[in-house]
Amino acid sequence: MKCAIVVFPGSNCDRDMAWVTEHILQQPTRLVWHGETDLGEADLVILPGGFSYGDYLRCGVLARFSPVMGAVVRHAEAGKWVLGVCNGFQILTEAGLLPGTLMRNRDLRFICDQVAVRVERRDLPWTCQYYVHQVLTLPIAHGEGCYYAEPAVLHELEQGRQIVFRYHGVNPNGSVADIAGICNPQGNVLGMMPHPERASDANLGGTDGLGLFQGLLAWYAKNACCRLSL
Amino acid sequence: MGGITLRLTMPPEPLMPLPVYRAEIYITLKPSVLDPAGTAITKGLQQQQYEGVQQVRIGKYIELTLTAPDPATAHAQVERMCQEVLTNPVIETYRFTLEAGA
Numbered sequence: 001m002k003c004a005i006v007v008f009p010g011s012n013c014d015r016d017m018a019w020v021t022e023h024i025l026q027q028p029t030r031l032v033w034h035g036e037t038d039l040g041e042a043d044l045v046i047l048p049g050g051f052s053y054g055d056y057l058r059c060g061v062l063a064r065f066s067p068v069m070g071a072v073v074r075h076a077e078a079g080k081w082v083l084g085v086c087n088g089f090q091i092l093t094e095a096g097l098l099p100g101t102l103m104r105n106r107d108l109r110f111i112c113d114q115v116a117v118r119v120e121r122r123d124l125p126w127t128c129q130y131y132v133h134q135v136l137t138l139p140i141a142h143g144e145g146c147y148y149a150e151p152a153v154l155h156e157l158e159q160g161r162q163i164v165f166r167y168h169g170v171n172p173n174g175s176v177a178d179i180a181g182i183c184n185p186q187g188n189v190l191g192m193m194p195h196p197e198r199a200s201d202a203n204l205g206g207t208d209g210l211g212l213f214q215g216l217l218a219w220y221a222k223n224a225c226c227r228l229s230l
Numbered sequence: 231m232g233g234i235t236l237r238l239t240m241p242p243e244p245l246m247p248l249p250v251y252r253a254e255i256y257i258t259l260k261p262s263v264l265d266p267a268g269t270a271i272t273k274g275l276q277q278q279q280y281e282g283v284q285q286v287r288i289g290k291y292i293e294l295t296l297t298a299p300d301p302a303t304a305h306a307q308v309e310r311m312c313q314e315v316l317t318n319p320v321i322e323t324y325r326f327t328l329e330a331g332a
Contacts, residue, residue, distance in 0.1 A: 058318055065315075094318070101320040106266055148263065148321060174266070 001220040003029040004042035006072065008063045013049035013085065013197060020200045020213055021046075027217070034066040043226035044081045044216060045072055047088030049141070049195060059102060059144045060090030069095060081125065081216065081226045082189045086142055089181070089191035098182055098191045099157070100149030102142075106174025110143040114206075117180050117194050118168040121161055124187045125219035125226075129211035135168050136208035138194035145193040147175040147182075160185050165192055188226075248297035251304040255312060255326040258289035263321045292316060295332045304328055 003021040007014045014031060021044075022029035032039060034052075039045055053062035063069070069091075076082045076097050084092040092098045105111060117138050119130040130136070149157065154176055157163055165181035173193075181192030196209025220226055259265050268286040275283040294311075298304035305328055312324045 057316070061315065061318070093320075099320075101318055103263075103321065104266060108266055108270060150262075150320070 001025075001027045001043050001217055001226065002041050003027050003044045003046065004032045004039045005029065005046045005048055006032050006034060006068055007048075008034045008050065008052035008066060008091075010052045010054055011048050011050035011087070013087075013195065016195075016197045017046050017048045017085075020197045020210070024200055024210070025213055025217055032068060034063070034068045037067050037071055039068070039071045039075055042075065042080075043220065044083065045075050047072070047082070047084040047091050048197075049086030049088060052087055052091065055087075055144075058094070060087060060092075060094040063087075063091045064094045073097065076184070076189050079186060079188050083126075084189075084191040085195055085197065086140075086145075086193055089193055090144065092189065092191040097189050098184060099153050100147055100182070102144050102193070103146040103148050104144050105142070105146050105172070110141075111145070111172050112139075112141045113172065114138070115140050115170065115172050115180075115194065116168040117165050120163050120166060124164065124183065124190075125216050126183070126187075126190050126212055127164060127215060128219060129215040136194075136211075137199070137206055138196060138209055139198045139206075140172060140194050142173070142193055145175070146173045147177075147179040147193075149176065157182060164190060165194065248299055249330060250295055250297050250332045251301065251328055251330055252293070252295045252332055253304075253308045253326050253328050255292040255294070255308070255316060255324055256289060257292070257312075257317050257322050257324045259287060259321055260323055289322075301328065301330065 005014050005017045018029050021027050090102045093101050114137050117136045119127050119134045122128055122130055122132050162182050163179055164183050166178040167180050171178045180194055183190045196212045199206040199209035265287050268288045271286045308326055317324045
């Protein structure tokens with residue numbers, strides 16, 4: 001499973017991601033500078049967390065115009081895997097690959113914490129190593145993580161089972177419907193505010209996030225490709 | 231000495247610089263979207279004895295200058311910038327004024 005991690009000016013979780021894909025999962029991994037236009041043969045493209053372009057104007061909006069994003073959109077449209085975490089999730093919404101937007105946290109504070117996150121479905125590569133309604137402990141670190149979409153869009157998300165992760169018990173940021181992560185209708189593009197890559201190495205205090213990456217690997221091994229064959 | 235005729239050609243017309251326009255853009259949250267920062271400021275003002283304050287909504291103000299062949303083109307360009315970059319249509323609306331001159 002070839003992994004490409006996009007590095008924008010201001011990304012700061014790119015190396016954490018590479019630690020998981022390259023060292024823990026032992027998969028070929030390439031850091032791709034945002035000015036490049038070719039993702040090579042990547043199966044999984046990751047937009048990591050951080051503060052791309054200093055969050056100027058709106059989180060993620062300027063990253064959307066980076067040269068690499070054309071290739072990211074084509075990758076997604078080809079049905080291949082795209083994962084956006086935190087700022088990566090914000091970029092995916094600004095790029096129109098996922099609906100809705102991420103707003104300022106309800107209580108206006110940057111939150112750096114461990115939160116309970118519930119898995120809503122397991123018939124996706126992202127979650128096939130978890131069980132339905134499994135509650136994970138994952139770190140969050142964001143100031144703009146309050147997911148918002150108009151009621152009609154929210155209804156579509158619910159109907160299409162696009163809500164993959166919800167905050168469990170405590171909603172830290174005011175997200176509608178306790179949304180912590182959503183996918184596109186096809187399921188190959190996932191955006192989430194919690195950081196699975198920061199909960200994948202036992203030395204860092206938790207491994208609840210590792211299942212997400214292991215799920216991709218298992219799915220890839222079984223199907224010999226990254227497409228969804230649902 | 232004869233026979234030499236100087237053919238004078240007019241120098242090429244200097245390109246007229248395109249006129250400059252100045253846009254003032256106001257971006258606000260849609261009425262349906264909650265504004266927690268605005269709510270916090272409302273409470274703060276009320277606690278400062280501005281009890282009459284009913285609601286505060288925070289937005290963004292952007293000034294930009296651009297060149298364009300005519301006002302209609304400038305207007306269309308600003309409109310497109312607002313839709314594609316400067317605002318997020320999921321949560322924001324905008325209005326702008328445009329005038330000639332920087």
